[in-house]
Amino acid sequence: xxxxxxxxxxxxxxxxxxxxxxxxxxxxxxxxxxxxxxxxxxxxxxxxxxxxxxxxxxxxxxxxxxxxxxxxxxxxxxxxxxxxxxxxxxxxxxxxxxxxxxxxxxxxxxxxxxxxxxxxxxxxxxxxxxxxxxxxxxxxxxxxxxxxxxxxxxxxxxxxxxxxxxxxxxxxxxxxxxxxxxxxxxxxxxxxxxxxxxxxxxxxxxxxxxxxxxxxxxxxxxxxxxxxxxxxxxxxxxxxxxxxxxxxxxxxxxxxxxxxxxxxxxxxxxxxxxxxxxxxxxxxxxxxxxxxxxxxxxxxxxxxxxxxxxxxxxxxxxxxxxxxxxxxxxxxxxxxxxxxxxxxxxxxxxxxxxxxxxxxxxxxxxxxxxxxxxxxxxxxxxx
Ligand SMILES: NC(=O)c1ccc[n+]([C@@H]2O[C@H](COP(=O)([O-])OP(=O)(O)OC[C@H]3O[C@@H](n4cnc5c(N)ncnc54)[C@H](O)[C@@H]3O)[C@@H](O)[C@H]2O)c1
Numbered sequence: 001x002x003x004x005x006x007x008x009x010x011x012x013x014x015x016x017x018x019x020x021x022x023x024x025x026x027x028x029x030x031x032x033x034x035x036x037x038x039x040x041x042x043x044x045x046x047x048x049x050x051x052x053x054x055x056x057x058x059x060x061x062x063x064x065x066x067x068x069x070x071x072x073x074x075x076x077x078x079x080x081x082x083x084x085x086x087x088x089x090x091x092x093x094x095x096x097x098x099x100x101x102x103x104x105x106x107x108x109x110x111x112x113x114x115x116x117x118x119x120x121x122x123x124x125x126x127x128x129x130x131x132x133x134x135x136x137x138x139x140x141x142x143x144x145x146x147x148x149x150x151x152x153x154x155x156x157x158x159x160x161x162x163x164x165x166x167x168x169x170x171x172x173x174x175x176x177x178x179x180x181x182x183x184x185x186x187x188x189x190x191x192x193x194x195x196x197x198x199x200x201x202x203x204x205x206x207x208x209x210x211x212x213x214x215x216x217x218x219x220x221x222x223x224x225x226x227x228x229x230x231x232x233x234x235x236x237x238x239x240x241x242x243x244x245x246x247x248x249x250x251x252x253x254x255x256x257x258x259x260x261x262x263x264x265x266x267x268x269x270x271x272x273x274x275x276x277x278x279x280x281x282x283x284x285x286x287x288x289x290x291x292x293x294x295x296x297x298x299x300x301x302x303x304x305x306x307x308x309x310x311x312x313x314x315x316x317x318x319x320x321x322x323x324x325x326x327x328x329x330x331x332x333x334x335x336x337x338x339x340x341x342x343x344x345x346x347x348x349x350x351x352x353x354x355x356x357x358x359x360x361x362x363x364x365x366x367x368x369x370x371x372x373x374x375x376x377x378x379x380x381x382x383x
């Protein structure tokens with residue numbers, strides 16, 4: 001097993017600092033003169049929530065390019081330690097891990113390399129359901145935690161490009177939007193290209209409020225303080241290293257449950273439509289935004305599969321999974337969940353136009369890749 005260079009900065013329970021200097025192996029972020037190097041190898045990268053699904057894929061991408069990556073994560077997401085172990089085994093010394101909580105400003109500030117070229121803020125309370133049962137926790141992690149991140153960047157690494165993983169939930173439940181339904185899916189009547197960034201904000205659910213708060217802080221720190229920030233309003237992202245559960249990460253959750261015979265509950269009528277984006281396409285979008293930061297700075301982009309990459313969550317997804325599994329997949333049914341949109345499809349024209357980016361992995365291809373990965377990694381799902 002690889003021994004990860006690790007700085008345990010603060011635990012949630014005791015708030016003490018324990019740093020073992022011998023764990024720094026030839027990697028001293030921020031030592032010496034500060035130079036920001038963008039679009040060359042050996043960049044300094046800082047990722048909050050880097051042990052999670054999206055964060056670990058971003059880390060893998062950068063480490064594979066020869067960049068140096070610091071991950072700050074409190075490992076609260078079940079299985080995130082496995083993602084970290086996977087990264088450490090693949091990449092070794094260019095990875096540094098700080099176990100800390102984004103609610104702890106001093107820990108965050110201390111971990112952020114002053115010469116960071118990019119900061120990806122991915123840490124978060126990620127489930128709408130949990131936000132409803134524990135709204136204070138949700139607020140403190142997503143709203144206050146994001147405020148801590150923008151403040152830390154302003155104080156320590158003001159030259160860095162700061163990316164924030166926002167969400168389509170900032171547009172709310174969209175109850176007033178006209179939709180039509182057919183046998184297998186709901187669809188927009190008036191937005192054939194999907195929902196653009198100019199659509200009115202209408203935070204719905206504590207998660208929508210806390211993520212939306214972060215979304216607006218990150219955007220405003222570009223206006224007010226001149227930071228180079230980019231807000232990505234992500235739709236459903238799916239892919240390898242996604243340890244989906246019922247409350248979050250539904251594409252992976254359904255694949256895992258179908259593959260290993262676990263229960264699946266469909267809330268609502270199962271014809272809710274989502275645009276889905278394969279993780280590599282998301283990572284590519286972040287890269288394109290960094291390359292075009294003169295245009296992207298201070299901007300907000302909807303990132304999703306767009307109208308060409310949609311499916312209904314069970315009426316269409318279920319048959320694909322049945323085909324892959326070679327059997328019928330039984331499901332239980334339950335009422336609609338709070339804030340659940342009948343349809344959400346991102347209008348991705350702005351990202352296409354300004355970032356020169358578009359999704360490349362089709363829904364079918366992505367699901368097959370995810371299905372294979374889930375099957376190839378049973379140890380992740382039978383702890
Ligand atoms: N996956 C999606 O489809 C999707 C869609 C829209 C937005 N997002 C946003 O993207 C970000 C990443 O999502 P993901 O799917 O990778 O989730 P994830 O749960 O896999 O990763 C989040 C990581 O943050 C860590 N974390 C949680 N609370 C923390 C805290 N207080 N301090 C430090 N670390 C903490 C977790 O341990 C985990 O490793 C989140 O902010 C989420 O809201 C995700």
